[in-house]
Amino acid sequence: xxxxxxxxxxxxxxxxxxxxxxxxxxxxxxxxxxxxxxxxxxxxxxxxxxxxxxxxxxxxxxxxxxxxxxxxxxxxxxxxxxxxxxxxxxxxxxxxxxxxxxxxxxxxxxxxxxxxxxxxxxxxxxxxxxxxxxxxxxxxxxxxxxxxxxxxxxxxxxxxxxxxxxxxxxxxxxxxxxxxxxxxxxxxxxxxxxxxxxxxxxxxxxxxxxxxxxxxxxxxxxxxxxxxxxxxxxxxxxxxxxxxxxxxxxxxxxxxxxxxxxxxxxxxxxxxxxxxxxxxxxxxxxxxxxxxxxxxxxxxxxxxxxxxxxxxxxxxxxxxxxxxxxxxxxxxxxxxxxxxxxxxxxxxxxxxxxxxxxxxxxxxxxxxxxxxxxxxxxxxxxxxxxxxxxxxxxxxxxxxxxxxxxxxxxxxxxxxxxxxxxxxxxxxxxxxxxxxxxxxxxxxxxxxxxxxxxxxxxxxxxxxxxxxxxxxxxxxxxxxxxxxxxxxxxxxxxxxxxxxxxxxxxxxxxxxxxxxxxxxxxxxxxxxxxxxxxxxxxxxxxxxxxxxxxxxxxxxxxxxxxxxxxxxxxxxxxxxxxxxxxxxxxxxxxxxxxxxxxxxxxxxxxxxxxxx
Amino acid sequence: xxxxxxxxxxxxxxxxxxxxxxxxxxxxxxxxxxxxxxxxxxxxxxxxxxxxxxxxxxxxxxxxxxxxxxxxxxxxxxxxxxxxxxxxxxxxxxxxxxxxxxxxxxxxxxxxxxxxxxxxxxxxxxxxxxxxxxxxxxxxxxxxxxxxxxxxxxxxxxxxxxxxxxxxxxxxxxxxxxxxxxxxxxxxxxxxxxxxxxxxxxxxxxxxxxxxxxxxxxxxxxxxxxxxxxxxxxxxxxxxxx
Numbered sequence: 074x075x076x077x078x079x080x081x082x083x084x085x086x087x088x089x090x091x092x093x094x095x096x097x098x099x100x101x102x103x104x105x106x107x108x109x110x111x112x113x114x115x116x117x118x119x120x121x122x123x124x125x126x127x128x129x130x131x132x133x134x135x136x137x138x139x140x141x142x143x144x145x146x147x148x149x150x151x152x153x154x155x156x157x158x159x160x161x162x163x164x165x166x167x168x169x170x171x172x173x174x175x176x177x178x179x180x181x182x183x184x185x186x187x188x189x190x191x192x193x194x195x196x197x198x199x200x201x202x203x204x205x206x207x208x209x210x211x212x213x214x215x216x217x218x219x220x221x222x223x224x225x226x227x228x229x230x231x232x233x234x235x236x237x238x239x240x241x242x243x244x245x246x247x248x249x250x251x252x253x254x255x256x257x258x259x260x261x262x263x264x265x266x267x268x269x270x271x272x273x274x275x276x277x278x279x280x281x282x283x284x285x286x287x288x289x290x291x292x293x294x295x296x297x298x299x300x301x302x303x304x305x306x307x308x309x310x311x312x313x314x315x316x317x318x319x320x321x322x323x324x325x326x327x328x329x330x331x332x333x334x335x336x337x338x339x340x341x342x343x344x345x346x347x348x349x350x351x352x353x354x355x356x357x358x359x360x361x362x363x364x365x366x367x368x369x370x371x372x373x374x375x376x377x378x379x380x381x382x383x384x385x386x387x388x389x390x391x392x393x394x395x396x397x398x399x400x401x402x403x404x405x406x407x408x409x410x411x412x413x414x415x416x417x418x419x420x421x422x423x424x425x426x427x428x429x430x431x432x433x434x435x436x437x438x439x440x441x442x443x444x445x446x447x448x449x450x451x452x453x454x455x456x457x458x459x460x461x462x463x464x465x466x467x468x469x470x471x472x473x474x475x476x477x478x479x480x481x482x483x484x485x486x487x488x489x490x491x492x493x494x495x496x497x498x499x500x501x502x503x504x505x506x507x508x509x510x511x512x513x514x515x516x517x518x519x520x521x522x523x524x525x526x527x528x529x530x531x532x533x534x535x536x537x538x539x540x541x542x543x544x545x546x547x548x549x550x551x552x553x554x555x556x557x558x559x560x561x562x563x564x565x566x567x568x569x570x571x572x573x574x575x576x577x578x579x580x581x582x583x584x585x586x587x588x589x590x591x592x593x594x595x596x597x598x599x600x601x602x603x604x605x606x607x608x609x610x611x612x613x614x615x616x617x618x619x620x621x622x623x624x625x626x627x628x629x630x631x632x633x634x635x636x637x638x639x640x641x642x643x644x645x646x647x648x649x650x651x652x653x654x655x656x657x658x659x660x661x662x663x664x665x666x667x668x669x670x671x672x673x674x675x676x677x678x679x680x681x682x683x684x685x
Numbered sequence: 686x687x688x689x690x691x692x693x694x695x696x697x698x699x700x701x702x703x704x705x706x707x708x709x710x711x712x713x714x715x716x717x718x719x720x721x722x723x724x725x726x727x728x729x730x731x732x733x734x735x736x737x738x739x740x741x742x743x744x745x746x747x748x749x750x751x752x753x754x755x756x757x758x759x760x761x762x763x764x765x766x767x768x769x770x771x772x773x774x775x776x777x778x779x780x781x782x783x784x785x786x787x788x789x790x791x792x793x794x795x796x797x798x799x800x801x802x803x804x805x806x807x808x809x810x811x812x813x814x815x816x817x818x819x820x821x822x823x824x825x826x827x828x829x830x831x832x833x834x835x836x837x838x839x840x841x842x843x844x845x846x847x848x849x850x851x852x853x854x855x856x857x858x859x860x861x862x863x864x865x866x867x868x869x870x871x872x873x874x875x876x877x878x879x880x881x882x883x884x885x886x887x888x889x890x891x892x893x894x895x896x897x898x899x900x901x902x903x904x905x906x907x908x909x910x911x912x913x914x915x916x917x918x919x920x921x922x923x924x925x926x927x
Contacts, residue, residue: 096923097924100828101916
């Protein structure tokens with residue numbers, strides 16, 4: 074074999090394929106499963122008749138990679154049927170029988186005016202077969218090859234295919250191999266789509282079979298959606314829409330949309346609006362295509378009804394009423410006639426957002442309005458978080474909405490949704506800000522009210538320094554300091570009156586506290602010992618206090634201010650309740666010292682006065 | 686089964702199996718492959734904005750680097766297909782080595798493949814303007830070169846026979862890509878044979894063509910199983926060239 078490695082001279086090169094389409098076809102011949110490789114003559118009707126005693130097999134209708142189709146007569150019912158016998162080698166696959174039964178059952182369920190019905194399926198002598206409705210007519214391929222198919226007819230055929238596809242897709246069946254060979258037209262001009270789901274049944278590439286694929290070298294890759302050969306495991310109904318787009322294009326122009334193909338409207342007698350429809354069906358990205366077959370029908374009808382080049386007078390087929398119904402079903406109020414429906418998430422988020430916002434707002438109002446100050450504060454916080462949450466969600470949805478419709482020629486719907494979402498987000502934010510200020514305002518008003526009632530002249534906030542301020546103000550500050558320090562105060566206060574006996578009988582102290590009490594009760598104890606004991610006891614009391622809020626009330630009897638030392642001596646008494654026993658806290662005096670942050674209680678300056 | 690035997694020693698599998706710079710056979714195979722598929726690289730480089738001279742220097746420099754330095758060893762992941770290997774290596778070369786190689790080239794003695802760049806430039810001038818990116822052009826050109834070579838081999842086989850055989854080939858060639866414009870009957874009349882005989886001849890021609898095409902592709906992949914995938918990818922490249 075010679076090998077022309079040397080650079081070829083230009084004269085040698087007229088061999089080179091001229092167009093991309095031809096080149097692609099030349100390449101396709103090389104595929105291992107292309108038509109050239111299988112050319113065994115089908116078994117004759119007589120041979121086949123031996124396997125099917127109930128049928129009178131009349132003739133071979135066609136042969137393809139997916140088996141042979143015979144025209145036959147069911148003897149009992151005396152009706153014509155099409156018998157499709159699948160290749161014998163398929164039976165060799167042990168999983169096939171199960172898959173075949175499952176798929177065939179699904180197909181048998183499909184009952185539609187434009188789908189070739191499956192009457193029966195099964196296995197006979199190792200041959201898997203399907204008994205189908207016999208369509209007396211031609212395939213779309215045959216019709217196209219006569220060259221007599223005009224645009225008007227094409228526009229009448231495509232909606233019928235769409236109808237069949239929409240029905241099947243609704244039933245969860247994807248055809249996977251839409252091509253002119255699989256579209257039949259009966260004598261009345263009714264379209265019938267054949268071979269639904271057979272590609273899946275055989276789990277082969279669709280290039281493998283055709284219903285009537287008599288010597289069809291041209292396989293079906295031209296009709297396959299890009300995802301079908303790129304990611305065959307991830308194919309959905311939109312692949313059918315692409316294939317239908319190819320068929321549509323071919324019907325209109327007589328050519329396949331391969332390479333840099335012309336717009337369909339460049340063919341004579343075609344409206345420019347058809348371009349958009351065909352091109353959208355032919356989008357390589359499936360998200361950009363028509364998302365369901367019904368939309369394609371809608372667009373075609375819309376174009377045809379308002380256009381001059383096309384005669385709006387179309388044969389009233391049985392499918393038309395259904396189409397109208399579906400159109401009504403698909404058109405909701407937010408669907409502008411020209412707009413496409415959004416993907417599912419957008420539709421529900423559309424409802425979710427206002428509902429969520431409303432709910433949050435109601436909760437907020439309920440909690441806020443019926444609450445006192447503290448609960449109002451929490452409600453504000455809750456409202457804030459809700460608003461931020463909704464705002465974020467809304468912004469996210471808006472962003473996704475814009476993204477989902479980005480690149481489309483009419484992103485109106487996404488924009489509209491985005492605007493709604495942004496409005497909601499803005500509403501949430503404004504609400505939250507308003508609530509915050511309202512709350513803050515109220516708090517400030519309350520403070521002012523308190524200050525005014527107790528301190529007729531000035532509020533505390535205005536007087537950070539001790540020097541030069543009114544006694545009343547300072548006293549007020551001290552009171553505040555006492556309140557804050559009370560947690561520690563109460564224990565020291567308790568010491569004086571709770572005698573050891575009392576404490577032991579009440580059995581309220583732990584051993585360490587008892588020890589401290591003993592030190593305090595001992596008059597011989599040194600000063601520092603007493604102080605230490607007092608502190609120790611304090612810790613215990615704090616524990617006890619924190620457990621059951623032992624201290625119930627106190628009262629400040631007097632406050633003596635010492636400006637020079639920035640100190641105050643406070644005399645107070647109160648009661649404490651601990652484990653059911655009530656204790657009186659005797660009079661005590663202690664120092665409050667002015668620190669930068671306010672008045673603080675100075676532990677080691679506590680004097681326990683004799684209250685008796 | 687000559688084809689089956691060829692498969693185990695296809696050029697690319699030979700090249701890919703040899704470790705870098707090892708084996709005269711592997712090197713010869715690589716040289717042969719380079720000589721066959723230089724034009725897509727040239728078109729790629731031209732489309733990336735190089736002038737004709739620069740592009741031819743670049744391609745020569747790239748092949749020189751490929752053959753001398755054994756880039757093959759560096760492209761393990763891309764060993765599956767010669768085409769993707771070339772693309773990876775070329776990118777690497779363009780970013781790292783080209784400046785160096787050009788400097789060296791002035792120094793002297795290098796590998797030099799005899800490639801007809803003038804013809805290449807003539808062909809490039811016929812490429813459609815714009816539209817296609819450099820890489821898309823490369824893939825498209827690759828596919829077309831592949832077909833070119835296959836058809837040339839097929840033509841060679843027929844031309845080496847009698848003139849009648851050559852004439853028959855010319856008449857039947859349009860049928861390779863599917864049904865031609867002309868009916869079988871007319872071709873039959875032209876060749877003086879029956880319609881059935883034409884069908885049979887077309888079938889044989891197509892079968893032979895198919896074998897040659899698969900063989901040609903097999904030369905550039907490392908495994909027979911990849912041939913179908915490669916065909917689909919190239920078909921996609923042609924199809925995506927819209």
